[in-house]
Amino acid sequence: MSATTDPMSATSATSTDVKKPLTGPAATRAVRTAFSSPTASIVAIAIGVLWTIPTFGLFINSFRSKSDAATSGWWMFFVHPSFSLDGYRQVLTGQGGLFIPLVNSLAITIPATIIPIFVASMAGYALAWMRFRGSDAIFFTFFALQVVPLQMALVPLQQYYVHGLRIAGITVLPSPGVNGTLAQIWLSHTMFSLPLAVFLLHNFIAQLPGSLIEAARVDGASHLRIFRSVVLPLSMPAIASFSIFQFLWVWNDLLVAKTFGGSNPALQPVTARMQSLTGSYGSHLELLAPAGFLTIVVPVIVFLALQRYFVRGLLAGSVKG
Amino acid sequence: MKRNARFAAVAAGVAALATVAGCSSGGSSGTSSSAGGGGSAAALTGDCAKYQDYAGHSGKTVTMFGSILSPESDSLNSSWADFSKCTGITIQYTGSNTFESDLPVKVNGGNAPNLAIIPQPGLLAQMVATGAVKDPPAGTVKNEDNWNAAWKGYGSVDGKFYAAPMSANMKSLVWYSPKYFKDNGFTVPTTWADMMSLSDQMAGKMTGAAKPWCGGIGSGTASGWPATDWLEEVVLGKYGGQVYDDWISHKVKFSDPQIQDAMKVITDWLQNPKWVNGGVGDVKTIATTTFQNAGLPILKNECGMLQQASFYEAQWPKGTKVGPDGDVFAFKLPAVDPSIKTPVEGGGEFVTAFSDDPAVQAVQNYLSSPQWAESRIKVAPGWVSANEKVDQSLYTDPIDQLSAKYLADPSATFRFDASDAMPAAVGAGAEWTGMVDWFGSGKSSADVAKAIDAAWPS
Amino acid sequence: MSATYVSLASSVAGQAATTLLGAVEAVLGFVAILAIVFFVAGRATGRLEKPLAVIICLGPALFLVALGLVIPAITTINNSLTNQQFLGQQKTKKVGLKNYVFAFTDPYTQQTIVRTVLWLVIVPAVAVGVGLLVALLVDRMKYASIPKTMVFLPTAISFVGAAVIWSYVYNYVTPSQPQTGLLSQVVIKLGWSNPPNWLITPPLNTFLEMVIMIWIQAGFAMVVLGAALKAIPDEVIESARMDGASGFRLFRTIQVPMIRNTLVVVLTTVMITTLKVFDIVFTINNGNFKTDVLARQMYADMFVTSQVARGSALAVILFLAVLPLVLYNVRQLRREREIR
Numbered sequence A: 001m002s003a004t005t006d007p008m009s010a011t012s013a014t015s016t017d018v019k020k021p022l023t024g025p026a027a028t029r030a031v032r033t034a035f036s037s038p039t040a041s042i043v044a045i046a047i048g049v050l051w052t053i054p055t056f057g058l059f060i061n062s063f064r065s066k067s068d069a070a071t072s073g074w075w076m077f078f079v080h081p082s083f084s085l086d087g088y089r090q091v092l093t094g095q096g097g098l099f100i101p102l103v104n105s106l107a108i109t110i111p112a113t114i115i116p117i118f119v120a121s122m123a124g125y126a127l128a129w130m131r132f133r134g135s136d137a138i139f140f141t142f143f144a145l146q147v148v149p150l151q152m153a154l155v156p157l158q159q160y161y162v163h164g165l166r167i168a169g170i171t172v173l174p175s176p177g178v179n180g181t182l183a184q185i186w187l188s189h190t191m192f193s194l195p196l197a198v199f200l201l202h203n204f205i206a207q208l209p210g211s212l213i214e215a216a217r218v219d220g221a222s223h224l225r226i227f228r229s230v231v232l233p234l235s236m237p238a239i240a241s242f243s244i245f246q247f248l249w250v251w252n253d254l255l256v257a258k259t260f261g262g263s264n265p266a267l268q269p270v271t272a273r274m275q276s277l278t279g280s281y282g283s284h285l286e287l288l289a290p291a292g293f294l295t296i297v298v299p300v301i302v303f304l305a306l307q308r309y310f311v312r313g314l315l316a317g318s319v320k321g
Numbered sequence B: 001m002k003r004n005a006r007f008a009a010v011a012a013g014v015a016a017l018a019t020v021a022g023c024s025s026g027g028s029s030g031t032s033s034s035a036g037g038g039g040s041a042a043a044l045t046g047d048c049a050k051y052q053d054y055a056g057h058s059g060k061t062v063t064m065f066g067s068i069l070s071p072e073s074d075s076l077n078s079s080w081a082d083f084s085k086c087t088g089i090t091i092q093y094t095g096s097n098t099f100e101s102d103l104p105v106k107v108n109g110g111n112a113p114n115l116a117i118i119p120q121p122g123l124l125a126q127m128v129a130t131g132a133v134k135d136p137p138a139g140t141v142k143n144e145d146n147w148n149a150a151w152k153g154y155g156s157v158d159g160k161f162y163a164a165p166m167s168a169n170m171k172s173l174v175w176y177s178p179k180y181f182k183d184n185g186f187t188v189p190t191t192w193a194d195m196m197s198l199s200d201q202m203a204g205k206m207t208g209a210a211k212p213w214c215g216g217i218g219s220g221t222a223s224g225w226p227a228t229d230w231l232e233e234v235v236l237g238k239y240g241g242q243v244y245d246d247w248i249s250h251k252v253k254f255s256d257p258q259i260q261d262a263m264k265v266i267t268d269w270l271q272n273p274k275w276v277n278g279g280v281g282d283v284k285t286i287a288t289t290t291f292q293n294a295g296l297p298i299l300k301n302e303c304g305m306l307q308q309a310s311f312y313e314a315q316w317p318k319g320t321k322v323g324p325d326g327d328v329f330a331f332k333l334p335a336v337d338p339s340i341k342t343p344v345e346g347g348g349e350f351v352t353a354f355s356d357d358p359a360v361q362a363v364q365n366y367l368s369s370p371q372w373a374e375s376r377i378k379v380a381p382g383w384v385s386a387n388e389k390v391d392q393s394l395y396t397d398p399i400d401q402l403s404a405k406y407l408a409d410p411s412a413t414f415r416f417d418a419s420d421a422m423p424a425a426v427g428a429g430a431e432w433t434g435m436v437d438w439f440g441s442g443k444s445s446a447d448v449a450k451a452i453d454a455a456w457p458s
Numbered sequence C: 001m002s003a004t005y006v007s008l009a010s011s012v013a014g015q016a017a018t019t020l021l022g023a024v025e026a027v028l029g030f031v032a033i034l035a036i037v038f039f040v041a042g043r044a045t046g047r048l049e050k051p052l053a054v055i056i057c058l059g060p061a062l063f064l065v066a067l068g069l070v071i072p073a074i075t076t077i078n079n080s081l082t083n084q085q086f087l088g089q090q091k092t093k094k095v096g097l098k099n100y101v102f103a104f105t106d107p108y109t110q111q112t113i114v115r116t117v118l119w120l121v122i123v124p125a126v127a128v129g130v131g132l133l134v135a136l137l138v139d140r141m142k143y144a145s146i147p148k149t150m151v152f153l154p155t156a157i158s159f160v161g162a163a164v165i166w167s168y169v170y171n172y173v174t175p176s177q178p179q180t181g182l183l184s185q186v187v188i189k190l191g192w193s194n195p196p197n198w199l200i201t202p203p204l205n206t207f208l209e210m211v212i213m214i215w216i217q218a219g220f221a222m223v224v225l226g227a228a229l230k231a232i233p234d235e236v237i238e239s240a241r242m243d244g245a246s247g248f249r250l251f252r253t254i255q256v257p258m259i260r261n262t263l264v265v266v267l268t269t270v271m272i273t274t275l276k277v278f279d280i281v282f283t284i285n286n287g288n289f290k291t292d293v294l295a296r297q298m299y300a301d302m303f304v305t306s307q308v309a310r311g312s313a314l315a316v317i318l319f320l321a322v323l324p325l326v327l328y329n330v331r332q333l334r335r336e337r338e339i340r
Helices: A007-015 A024-035 A038-061 A066-071 A074-078 A086-096 A099-129 A135-145 A150-163 A182-206 A210-218 A223-234 A236-252 A255-260 A270-277 A285-307 B002-018 B046-054 B072-079 B081-087 B099-108 B121-129 B138-146 B149-154 B178-183 B192-205 B225-239 B241-248 B257-269 B310-315 B358-367 B370-379 B398-407 B424-440 B445-455 C002-042 C046-080 C098-105 C107-139 C145-156 C159-170 C182-189 C204-230 C234-242 C247-276 C279-284 C294-304 C308-339
Strands: A165-167 A170-173 B061-066 B090-095 B115-118 B164-170 B173-176 B211-213 B303-307 B329-332 B343-353 B413-416
Touching (some): A038 C107, A038 C145, A099 A270, A135 A182, A135 C308, A150 C046, A182 A255, A210 A223, A223 A236, A236 A285, A236 C145, B046 B081, B061 B099, B138 B358, B149 B343, B164 B358, B173 B398, B225 B257, B343 B358, C098 C107, C107 C145, C107 C204, C107 C308, C204 C247, C279 C294
Parallel strands (some): B343 B413
Antiparallel strands (some): B173 B329
16 A cells, blocks of 8 residues: 555656646556555455355355255355255245345336435425525434334334324325325335435535536526536435445345235235245245345345446535635 | 226325325225125135135135245145135235234234234234134034134133134154064153153264254244243143143242253253253253254264154155154154153144134135145155044044144143243243343343243233 | 257246346436426426425435334334234234333343443444555555455355354354354363354353444445545645655544444444344344344344334334434534534
């Protein structure tokens, strides 16, 4: 990591005018070279490997028989290889297959990821750039609500979906009529994600350079227009990182889907199907290993796909020092 | 039609999102679980004639919620497939491994299933107390006599019958390897004293990690329950039904000398360092070994015996032969005090209704009939009914036969799993924790008892 | 036979298509409504413009949060003042602050509170530290997506999956037997002939459970901090390098100050997640062997052991515990705004 001994930095220091640093691609190249130190790469890879070993053990055990996995460590696989795709076969074909649950999971996850992003970034923008009396108080309320455990909301929210909102016997708000549909799950996930989403996106949006927004104001753009054409595009990195995690939480969620998902087993997401595969007395816990692997594939694809939105230099030249 | 309903729901959801308060107009009420026409009870003919009693609800859907998961839930679905085909009633079963915490949430949120299969009399009583449980229909009440008084009692709350028993499992079993016993000249013990001397004899012969007994009380968030069964077996087998019942109602406390003596019996038995934990390690390992894995050392001749219920049969790896001359089999756990007549501890489920829709009642009636029980028995082994009217010759599996023999024995001292009948604060909380501490942390019996008694809700 | 297979296949495909279409319809419908609202409201000018924009932008979020979180929170506070035992109990009575008194005087709960504070201090610090380290190391590295994906992987695994994975690490078997737990195997190879039964040995077990949480959260910290680092233009780094900053100094004087705000945000988020997490403690040990934390005890009280009022009191305590965090962030934000 010590770049002082890096010959590259020495050369660039001598060959470049100190008053006029590199810009654009030249700067990118120079920085990239300076930072691609082998030590950094080795340390990064080492942490990566350390982080992967536990999962790797599960991966190996997903190919081993139940009794092998229960009586010897997964590393014994390399000494006495025993290979079986039985677990995967059971997970993929059990109870009518995994296809419909996968589709259900997607149908739950996609709206439950996109809707909160819009709602939260709008709120974040309003709280950050449209100052009005009470806007701070509202932001702090959002922030503090993060800690309300969603388990608390299961019963009151369900009562609202079924009967509408009643205070002292009077219906204040009628039921939205979504009982038993996926819409109920989307709404619930949106509600539960908002405090964190508003908090994260607000903090990012608040850091956007004021000059950009001022300039748009001067050009006569309305608040809504600024949101659409300035704030939203510039917030892509924050939106991308938030959507990864919102996607993951919804994808891995069992509690909300189970509580609000109605009683039709045909509408269950993957997590519910996986759970029912493990057997009444936990007699098929070994299926958790292959099942875990199959469910992890989709989030990793999403992660890799969204990574390219972490574009460097989106705000180039306009970040305050 | 279905598409439109979905779209309406979507629109309603979206409207709720996009506008401020007072957004939606109520609109469509989503899907109703009992939509569709009833019509007159057309006569069922041919093979369907036997379902005539349940006819007249064609096109209806009955939702059912329980803790039973695949593959056992698949067997349930096949057991009523014929009934559904003939009567036109669709039964939608959903299982959850957190059933006990999900059910109160659903019921209290106004989203109760039509029927719930409740495995704990304690939870049944709690549900009745919320006022959501419906009285059973006349047909189910009539079937009440299919069960003995003890079973009926566990389906009742404050003396009023609510829920008919469904399946039954036999807890008072000891798993062993007939082959290993035969090779070493051991015989199956029939008295407690025999069992103790057999353990001594085994311990003398065994070497290495092998021990006469193995056990595991790890069960994720329910860790500790197998040890509550051990204590229950000893209390029932040492003092009989009356003390057991008083213990459930906390008239006899855990710190009572009788329960303390029962704990002493376990200290000498499953906490005896010379006797446990076969194939795994010392006494403390019982606390961390999962109950699923507990018996596997038996197959490697590293453990002599395991006390575990009939449903442990599902844990043996594929290809394990279960039977009197197979790889593993079970014998009835003898009574601690020989004067107690055939103590049998069991568990089971109770079909509880949250709807009095006639179609739901038809299903309820059917499930309480010997006809359904026999249909379920024929689907797959590993399932026993406590229904006394069931034809015992239908059981094909040796463990089912053994369990059924004791569960239907009118002279046996039958009692339900005590921790399932105690208040949840104890039966699913303090007692489990207490057992884990007792085995895993070496806490004394007196301290364990004190902690459990303190948690008893006032 | 084949005909039924075909019809089955087409019905499965049809069902899948209907389900997905419903989801797409919802998203499109939602976006369309937003577009219309933006279009219509965009025509408003003058004095109406700002209030209208505020209502449109903030309204939906406020409405949803009020419905999904504020009302339940009020219900919870209410419940914590009663003697309610199970959900839907019909006769409950007010008992004042009895449940709070219990929480602070019961020795078991006191220990739980202390342990929760430990979690709150250690987990966010280490998880964010590791996340920041990886984000920095790979920030300008070639093939950065490989180590990033490796560290991210645990985040994508459900808690149930994580529990299974770590059981293969922490499993204990007597040393004379073949080991099934990686940790035991490693320390035995390193010469510790008689390792403890990890998960039942306090206080070690609490730290081992923290490791799982750190393992999961580091990926979150890495992704968010990585995105923030990416937002620092190369020009800034390059000009700093021109001035002679490099290595740790570059990191300390340029990179950290520039992502300071994000760092606070991530730290806060991980803290709140840690405070709320109960799944790990719940699934690994169920809070036994002195590993209990507030969130698990609260969950069990409310949904497992039928002591709703006590659980509600713990929930309120959890809520109050975050207030200092909120206040700190408020001050940060105020300062931030003054600079701007």
